[in-house]
């Protein structure tokens with residue numbers, strides 16, 4: 001006869017880990033070799049790995065997604081709502097300065113987000129000095145290189161603890 005163990009351990013429900021999503025816009029897949037004077041020499045894979053390691057230590061579920069296709073990024077933002085993503089870290093890259101559609105996707109989901117740029121966009125060409133995201137972001141980190149992503153994550157980890 002089959003017996004079923006019913007220990008207090010097996011009855012405990014696993015508490016779902018809070019979810020965070022990191023989004024990278026166009027051309028950021030080329031990081032490491034792309035205009036290193038602006039974007040540094042760290043690859044996107046290394047940035048994502050550092051974020052994943054930090055999130056794992058904190059017990060947070062973090063996923064990173066990069067696309068060169070605006071529609072794909074928008075679909076990913078829509079999916080984030082169903083997945084109950086708590087916060088987003090986004091470097092919209094060139095779409096920062098052009099995309100009402102990506103802005104609207106973030107606004108539609110209502111998921112709070114931090115805008116990150118590797119370079120200091122305010123110290124560059126005039127067309128980079130306008131962002132379609134900054135006024136609806138929790139905050140903006142610009143010019144701190146790859147560390148900007150980790151600083152954004154650190155802020156959100158702290159926020160998750162106090163939410």
Ligand code: DQA
Nearest residue numbers: 091092093094117118119128
């Ligand atoms: C960027 C700045 C944008 O102006 C540019 O188009 C990028 C990267 C940054 O991280 O500094 O692709 O978002």
